[in-house]
Amino acid sequence: MASSEDIQLKIDQAATAGEEFSKYYYECFDKKRYLLHKLYMDNATLIWNGNHVSGSNDIMKYFEQFPTTETTLESLDCQPILDEAVNGQSTILVVVSGVVKYERVKTATFQQNFMLTAQGTVWKVVTDWFRFQEPLRTS
Amino acid sequence: IGFDVETHLELPKSKESFFVNDVVKTLVLRFIQEYFMVYDSNDRQQLLNAYHEQAFFSMFAVRKDNSRGPYLQEYLSESRNMIKVKGFERRSKLLKRGRLAVVSMLTTLPKTQHDPTSFCIDINHYSAQLLSFTVTGVFKEGDKSSPPVRSFTRVFVVVPVGDGLCIVNEQMCINNATVEQVQASFKSPTPTPSSSPSYPQPGPSGLTSSPVTGAPLVAVNSP
Incomplete structure (x- = not known):
């Protein structure tokens, strides 16, 4: 079992990584979407409003079809994933909520979460989950 | 004369829950039904065995100026929104560590009555060692006259234990439901807050064993 200093370090590390990641991720998504692929692992998976896409190449193709976006983050939270669950492989959970404006299409409140894992000296997205805050069944 | 520049004026259509396969679906649905049945009951202490000894839990509440419904005061004091909470010490305090800390925090949150028909469940990640899924939906705050x-x-990030699941990490986001969410929810005949008739009972043993790990529900000091 990790010492409490180790755990504290991991918590702080997760917080810093989550802050840097979220800043860079939405900056890329809104303005430099072509750079986004660098943040994903090759075999990453995306669930976007229930649509499942796997592999960073296909995820990029999926995002290419989206209108231009303008994202405003309202909340951010990060946790280190418990070592026991990931065999000590540094992994973090990043959770955000905010508002996204799709040019000429719609503006929506969304929630999103990512699992990031350390690959050498960089963090990479393993899973990306996204949903609008809206009911799916309206009647 | 303009330019032939491609413009995208559509987004993919939203879909309902994503489950990977039927085995995972059965496992996760059972977990969620049992978890929320206990969560909505008068005794959230019974969730102790659903969490790993060293589990992490945190939450944030989002207050939107244009949203309906009362203030989220009960949640805001525990809100670990790192856009607003900057100090390492404060952030560390708001991240609950260990099942006792997690469940004692959950017991301080307002009573709830979830609407299972509003649930949308997506499996984020699935392997033999680790399963991660996201649940969204709406709930009423239990005890109030007009909740x-x-x-x-x-x-939820969970690991398999026996033939059940044990939570290692959880993050919860709470905010006021939109008008559309309110209109779409709680369509079935008005349930009473004290019982949860909407959930199927978890088998003949009911609540005598842990919904999640199969261990006795009240065994606080189980391994």
Whole structure:
């Protein structure tokens, strides 16, 4: 079992990584979407409003079809994933909520979460989950 | 004369829950039904065995100026929104560590009555060692006369234990439901807050064993 200093370090590390990641991720998504692929692992998976896409190449193709976006983050939270669950492989959970404006299409409140894992000296997205805050069944 | 520049004026259509396969679906649905049945009951202490000894839990509440419904005061004091909470010490305090800390925090949150028909469940990640899924939906705050409807998103990271699941990480987001969410929710005949008739009972043993790990529900000091 990790010492409490180790755990504290991991918590702080997760917080810093989550802050840097979220800043860079939405900056890329809104303005430099072509750079986004660098943040994903090759075999990453995306669930976007229930649509499942796997592999960073296909995820990029999926995002290419989206209108231009303008994202405003309202909340951010990060946790280190418990070592026991990931065999000590540094992994973090990043959770955000905010508002996204799709040019000429719609503006929506969304929630999103990512699992990031350390690959050498960089963090990479393993899973990306996204949903609008809206009911799916309206009647 | 303009330019032939491609413009995208559509987004993919939203779909319902994503489950990977039927085995995972059965496992996760059972977990969620049992978890929320206990969560909505008068005794959230019974969730102790659903969490790993060293589990992490945190939450944030989002207050939107244009949203309906009362203030989220009960949640805001525990809100670990790192856009607003900057100090390492404060952030560390708001991240609950260990099942006792997690469940004692959960017991301080307002009573709830979730609407299972509003649930949307997506499996984020699935392997033999680790399963991660996100649940969204709405709930009413139990004891109040005209209970506000809240929207929630909870992401669970779980590991298999026996033939059940044990939570190692959880993050919860709470905010006021939108008008559309309120209109779409709680369509079935008015349930009573004290019982949860909407959930199927978890088998003949009911609540005598842990919904999640199969261990006795009240065994606080189980391994």
